[in-house]
Amino acid sequence: MSKKNKFDLHDSRLATTDESGHRVFMFPEDVKGFWRTKRTQFYWFLIVVYLVLPWINIGGKQSILLNIADREFTFFSHTFFAHNAPLVLFFLLAFVFTIGFVTSLWGRVWCGWACPQTVFIDALYRKVESLVEGKPRARQRLDEGPWNFEKVWKRSTKWFLYTVVSLHITHTFIGYFVGTRRLFWITMENPNSNLTLFFTTISITVLFLLNFGWFREQFCLIACPYGRFQSVMMDDHSMNVVYDDRRGEPRRQPGQDKTEHADCVDCYACVKACPTGIDIRRGMQLECIACTNCIDACDDIMTKTGREKGLIRYDTLANLRGEKTNYFKPRNIIYFTAIIAIFVAFGFTVNYSTGLSAEVLRGLGSPYRITKTVTGKKHILNHFQITLDQSGSVEDKMIKIEILEESVNSKVELKVPRNPYNLKKNHARVNVFVKFNKEILKSGSLPFSFKIIDLKTGKELIKEVSLVGPIN
Ligand code: SF4
Numbered sequence: 001m002s003k004k005n006k007f008d009l010h011d012s013r014l015a016t017t018d019e020s021g022h023r024v025f026m027f028p029e030d031v032k033g034f035w036r037t038k039r040t041q042f043y044w045f046l047i048v049v050y051l052v053l054p055w056i057n058i059g060g061k062q063s064i065l066l067n068i069a070d071r072e073f074t075f076f077s078h079t080f081f082a083h084n085a086p087l088v089l090f091f092l093l094a095f096v097f098t099i100g101f102v103t104s105l106w107g108r109v110w111c112g113w114a115c116p117q118t119v120f121i122d123a124l125y126r127k128v129e130s131l132v133e134g135k136p137r138a139r140q141r142l143d144e145g146p147w148n149f150e151k152v153w154k155r156s157t158k159w160f161l162y163t164v165v166s167l168h169i170t171h172t173f174i175g176y177f178v179g180t181r182r183l184f185w186i187t188m189e190n191p192n193s194n195l196t197l198f199f200t201t202i203s204i205t206v207l208f209l210l211n212f213g214w215f216r217e218q219f220c221l222i223a224c225p226y227g228r229f230q231s232v233m234m235d236d237h238s239m240n241v242v243y244d245d246r247r248g249e250p251r252r253q254p255g256q257d258k259t260e261h262a263d264c265v266d267c268y269a270c271v272k273a274c275p276t277g278i279d280i281r282r283g284m285q286l287e288c289i290a291c292t293n294c295i296d297a298c299d300d301i302m303t304k305t306g307r308e309k310g311l312i313r314y315d316t317l318a319n320l321r322g323e324k325t326n327y328f329k330p331r332n333i334i335y336f337t338a339i340i341a342i343f344v345a346f347g348f349t350v351n352y353s354t355g356l357s358a359e360v361l362r363g364l365g366s367p368y369r370i371t372k373t374v375t376g377k378k379h380i381l382n383h384f385q386i387t388l389d390q391s392g393s394v395e396d397k398m399i400k401i402e403i404l405e406e407s408v409n410s411k412v413e414l415k416v417p418r419n420p421y422n423l424k425k426n427h428a429r430v431n432v433f434v435k436f437n438k439e440i441l442k443s444g445s446l447p448f449s450f451k452i453i454d455l456k457t458g459k460e461l462i463k464e465v466s467l468v469g470p471i472n
């Protein structure tokens with residue numbers, strides 16, 4: 001393709017690199033329009049949720065708290081512990097299938113609408129940039145111009161404001177792990193008293209600052225793993241930002257009669273508005289983050305030239321070819337079924353698990369002791385240690401330990417220091433003594449079960465052991 005316009009892109013090179021491989025910084029035009037408005041509203045909704053959520057307490061606990069040090073992970077009043085790690089499998093599987101399902105249906109909607117990279121850059125960092133350095137062309141002139149007083153103070157101010165924004169994002173991020181209220185008081189103290197946390201916060205701030213302030217679309221183009229494999233999850237029936245070439249081609253060049261040509265006037269407004277610098281008219285490309293800027297830019301041109309909007313729009317390639325889009329393709333059905341199955345299995349596991357586990361071990365020392373009453377009657381005593389472990393909750397549990405076998409109930413006496421037992425912590429070890437007449441032992445041992453009952457929920461655990469005593 002011969003180069004005929006300064007915005008006409010090179011055939012075999014990214015728009016963000018020059019012929020020597022150096023980075024070309026992007027200065028996408030600001031656009032106005034339906035999608036721009038919707039995206040701004042949605043971005044601010046996400047940002048407010050991100051900033052406010054860790055300050056909200058539900059059931060006396062921070063709404064989301066990932067306490068790595070104590071291995072306690074709270075999500076909306078439900079706390080999970082390290083031993084709940086198998087549940088992570090559900091989240092991972094649900095995540096993978098949801099990504100597949102969403103991408104198969106709506107392409108890179110995540111990139112354009114909800115990825116922190118897009119949301120923070122577009123709603124915060126680019127706004128700061130416009131505020132300090134002006135509109136895109138003014139920013140480009142400043143960038144290409146010499147280092148004079150104007151450039152120094154504008155760049156200093158911009159990076160100072162970027163740092164303030166990055167510090168805020170970082171502190172909220174850390175709040176999800178440390179606890180926002182605790183973090184607030186920590187920030188009032190001398191950094192020396194929390195040096196590790198201090199350096200972690202500084203490091204993450206620098207990382208965010210460089211990523212959102214400088215690296216920007218490069219992350220999407222060369223570092224994002226999702227960007228690499230999303231193309232295998234899409235096909236001609238996936239909704240994407242597309243250019244309708246049946247409507248747009250052949251393009252009208254300046255001076256040509258608009259009635260003789262199709263709708264694209266080759267104005268490059270779509271290219272100038274693209275944050276990754278691509279030309280959507282060349283078809284779907286890996287670099288497209290589905291931000292919809294080109295839709296609004298082109299709709300504006302269509303309105304001005306008296307054509308119907310939607311030359312660039314959300315649509316499927318099948319639709320563009322005049323075929324019917326098939327939303328019920330096998331891969332969508334498989335993804336959807338798998339997601340439902342995972343959520344059902346997760347709900348079943350959480351709801352029908354006792355939230356309690358118990359391990360019964362024989363007490364240390366001799367397996368049994370023989371005791372005598374004042375009348376000289378002999379009894380055998382077995383000592384057990386029951387380790388109670390509650391999962392999924394840090395709420396108190398009232399635990400009652402009973403004997404399962406009704407047949408031996410009258411001949412066996414259970415001695416537990418406190419029964420019911422108030423389980424306040426995650427773990428507790430309870431000493432249990434079983435006293436019984438020797439006659440119930442037929443051959444020196446008798447299968448026997450403890451029934452461990454959560455009195456709040458009524459859920460029960462059965463633990464099988466054996467009672468032992470002398471053979472004769
Ligand atoms: S091609 Fe359009 S939707 Fe894709 S990144 Fe560029 S402006 Fe955004």
Ligand code: SF4
Nearest residue numbers: 264265267268270298
């Ligand atoms: S903005 Fe629309 S009319 Fe202008 S070049 Fe892009 S597709 Fe063609």
